[in-house]
Amino acid sequence: MDGAALRSLTPSVLGILVRRGADFAAAEDAVQDALVEAVRVWPSDPPRDPKGWLVTAAWRKFLDATRANAARRRREDLVDEEPVPGPASSVDDTLQLYFLCAHPSLTPSSAVALTLRAVGGLTTRQIAQAYLVPEATMAQRISRAKRTVSGVRFDQPGDVATVLRVLYLVFNEGYSGDVDLAAEAVRLTRQLAAAIDHPEVAGLLALMLLHHARRAGRTAPDGSLVPLAEQDRGRWDTGVIAEGVEVLQAALARDRLGEFQAQAAIAALHADAPTAAETDWPQIVEWYDELAGLTDNPVVRLNRAVAVGEADGPRAGLAALAELDDSLPRYAAVAAYLRERDGDPVEAARLYVEAARKASNVAERDHLTRQAARLNARSTP
Incomplete structure (x- = not known):
């Protein structure tokens, strides 16, 4: 059993211990100890019932810890004999x-x-x-x-x-x-x-799948960021995209729209476009309008400004951006992109430098710095 499959048993094993009377902290420690023991023992002696093995091992470790602590002596009443693991509602x-x-x-x-x-x-x-x-x-x-x-x-x-x-x-x-x-x-x-069974749970799963499917195209071999428009779409995982779209469609069909479903719909439109030029930006703007109606998050309006700039031109995008607080994260980066598209490379370069100073991680900072250097090199005689 691989690590992910082993870890997938953790919630049900922990739940069984808690329902037997163990407090959460002690039960969680016992389950962790049992997982470590499983990693050590199972390769040479795999159990027929992995979950039952973990329950038994975790319960024993919980009892050992309980008996060793005089302050928890009262827990001895929980067991006169060790219970046999039985069926439990893992869900x-x-x-x-x-x-x-x-x-x-x-x-x-x-x-x-x-x-x-x-x-x-x-x-x-x-x-x-x-x-x-x-x-x-x-x-x-x-x-x-x-x-x-x-x-x-x-x-x-x-x-x-x-x-x-x-x-x-x-x-x-x-x-x-x-x-x-x-x-x-x-x-x-x-x-x-x-x-x-909740449409927003499905919406979040769809959103994760659609983003995760594009992961291979997000970085160059040297580790630098590759913007969405420049990514090699042949490196995207079409199988995961198809799964994400299927999950999203089932969620949307329930007509209980939430913000994760709206975000997933935007991600699906990006994933569905054969090329960056064929992206359906007007529909993306419509979904951002839906998303803005669901949440008062200013970052949503910032991303909407980018979409407006693509759908209706950079001037329209800058007008939408002007309605927002310029202290927002990535505000300067969005302004730089729209200024460049509007034919103002000098101001765009200045804004890229400002955005690089405010970047939250090294990869983003390096990408923005390269954008500024590219524009400065172009404008230097």
Whole structure:
């Protein structure tokens, strides 16, 4: 069994321990220990029932930890003899774990870390590497998050929107260390879609698939960013695009539009265009109008300005941009692009330099710096 398949068992095993009476923090620690043991033992002695093996191993580790702690002596009453793992509702357990890990009392970063550990089955070291922080720092973050939710009843209703935003945060981290967080987010969202019938869950899954399908074309061999219009569309994964479109169409057919479905519709129009020149920009503007009506996010209006510039010309795009706050992230980059298209390379170069200074990551900063250098070289006698 590969690592992803092993980790997919984590929610149901953790849910069984919690329903048996283990508190969330202790149960989560026990499941992590059982996963480590499985990685060590299974290659030479694979179990016939992987889930049952994990439940038994995790429960034993929980009991060992409980008996070793005098303050938890009362938990001895939970077992006079070790229970045999039986059937459990893994769907319900998985769903409740999502809600618990995305509890509103947690900060977004803590919710992400706890979701990756408790639902995703990643180790603290893997999560720390993915987020480029020391393992001790991540361990403290996860420990605080577990303490925060330790008093929350396991059967309390949760907020789907919060869960989806946590998963979207995971997806947007992309790749670093030895864990591909974008792929992990897709896996977890598939799991959530299997556990809950909700059009916005399907919308988020479709959005992730459509973006993930274009991943191979986003960077050049030297690691530099390749803008959407310049990407080699032959490198896009057409099978994943087709799946994303199918998932989206089924969600839209339910006539309960949400922001992730609208975002996915925009991504589908980009993915469906054979070339950048054949992109249906007027329809993309219409979808941005729908999206702006669903959310008061100014970044949506910023991206809409780009779409307006493509559909109706750069002057129209600049007019739409002028209605927005120039302190928005990527405002200067969008202004630079539209200024260049409007025939003002000097101002565009200045704006690219400004955008590079404000860039949130090295790859984006280098791309914007190259754009400025290209325009400056062109205008220099």
